Amino acid sequence: MTDNTNDINEPGEERVPKRILGTPPSEGGYLVHGEQIDESREAPGIYVQDPDKARRTEKYIALSFLITFLAGIGFIVSYVVFQVGDLDSTAVSNATLGGTLALALLGLAVGITLWVRGIMPKYEITEKRKVLAPSPEQRSELNQIIIDGAQQSGLGRFKLVRRTLLLAAAPLGLLPIVLLRDLGPMPKTALRHTVWKKGLRLVVEGTGQPIRAADFNSPGGILSVVPHGYEHDMNALAKATLILIKLRPEEIQPPTKVENWTVNGIVAYSKICTHVGCPAALYEQTTHHILCPCHQSTFDATRGAEVVFGPAARPLPQLPIGVDNEGYLIALSDFEVPVGPSFWERGDAEKKVREGEKA
Template sequence: MGNHSDGSPNHSGTVATAGQNEVEKFQDPGIPPHRLRLADTDPRAAKKAERQVALLFGTSVVGTLIFLVSYFAIDLGNDSSIATIRLQNALLGIGTAFAMLGIGTGIVHWAKALMPDHEVSEERHAIRTEEDRQAAVRIVDDIVEETGIKRRPLIRNTLLGAVALAPLPALAIFGDLGPRPDFALAHTLWAPAPDGKLKRLARDPDGTPIKAADVTIGSAFHVIPEGLNELSEGKLNEKAKSVVLLMRLDPNELHPSPGRESWAYNGIVAYSKICTHVGCPVALYEQQTHHLLCPCHQSTFDLTQQCKVIFGPASRPLPQLPIAVDAEGYLVATSDFHEPVGPSYWEREQHVLNNNA
């Protein structure tokens, strides 16, 4: 009691002090007892789990086959109905879902029901090059042995089949994305005909030709090549890369670069409607500022500066279509675009040089 006789807080026990009741060492609780699963003690349960895993892998194979059959067997032509398109999309989705879920759930069920689940605690040792390599090899061998894949050929074979077929839907989709951009985007229907006849600019969608007198200052037209609507096949693809915006400004507001002075006619200019960012349609024209806006990611182009990018993620101006007027007063394209339309791709710069040569 001698230490507490002064009644001070530090000696009376009312204030805790550093080190008071300190536990010298944290006690390791150890690994909890391992609880055996039914498959660990009953061979019939293990065989049942094996069949379930194989069934899930087989489901993945069936899903892949559903995808492939619906992709290749259902023909979507120009006259395909909405019901046919919906049927194919539904089957493609169902097939992909079963293909992916079959593999995923099969592996999870395999791990939870058949692979060893006991916890292991090992001391960390200093890394020694050769011994560490050998230890890593032993670990890999132990993992392969613990999976039981050597002892369970049914699981092994169904897994190999599911994994081998699973990438096929992705390959089919990638192969159907379209032709290579160096073939598809480098040339459009605006190129003159083999006999040298120039293509007239026509209104979208009715395809009627446009006279220069029809285009007033501040107006904007969505334009397609004359004759596009008469195409029997490939019409949508050709339209997607040939669509143009036609506008008229005061000629004094235009600032063409050297060599482009003749690409416009009395302030009338034509530019590709395909945004150079990711290919969305540039459909908004602000006549007071002479800005073109892509609604997808807000890329903004200045019409007075050859559609130079002034805002947004696009990295290149919109390609300009050289135009003139024929003897009847209709607007015509004097040539194709001098560069590929749309987003960038690896070989684009080479095609710019070839088109300008």
């Protein structure tokens, strides 16, 4: 939309069609009232368009505006005619409404652009810049005003006013912060626990079916698991969701905990990535790698979900599982360490667990 086809050049006299003296001024002109263009108004830097070209351009402008008119009506017609509801009808409605709207806007845009380029004069007007900084005289006047005002206010002389004003402002500044206190509860130890506890059944995410250890028996299988009764509790799911992986017992290596932690090669790891908390949802059967699709942290399911690649710094915590007397999988306790992304107060929970075991 720039007037200059060659941006480094100034359209000097020889480039821009300048009106030749003696040729008739363009009909209609650019002033109101159908007035003729006043020759004397052709100031330096204003190059009036060739009248014949302007006449021709007018037709194209009119055509563009006409297209906008028709497209505008088309929009209203589309709105009435095309109903929405399912994917297909909504797609048709969207395309016709958007198409007519775009056509209307672009028609107007093209018309105005033609108008500017074809009818309005070309401009190379020079305007002077003013120096932005004030003159020394202006500055001394301003300085005087500031000094006078400060003296008249008496803030310098009356120390008590100044000091108590500062004192008064301090608690007022704190009020907004105090007011925000009830935005949420204190974290306390909430991030260290999940809803898992001894005896809570593992159910399949989505269907809510409890899992019989004997039924989940194909090695390489994986299930996304949530705690029974919390299937729609977002806060619980954000920490307690598990992946359940069936391995051949001989594949399982330390530091995976086996005794009282697994059931016939079924291991349960937290599904919440220890990096920033995305669900580590991808599992590669051949390598037994668990992959988080967000930032590609990769964990080895056979070795206690230790990190083998990516930005995560800690293994996915393992949940001790067992079976209840009906043969369904249950948790044997909560996680030993906090799940999900690290936080300041987390500390080296894994080390503390190891020390606790030794003691």
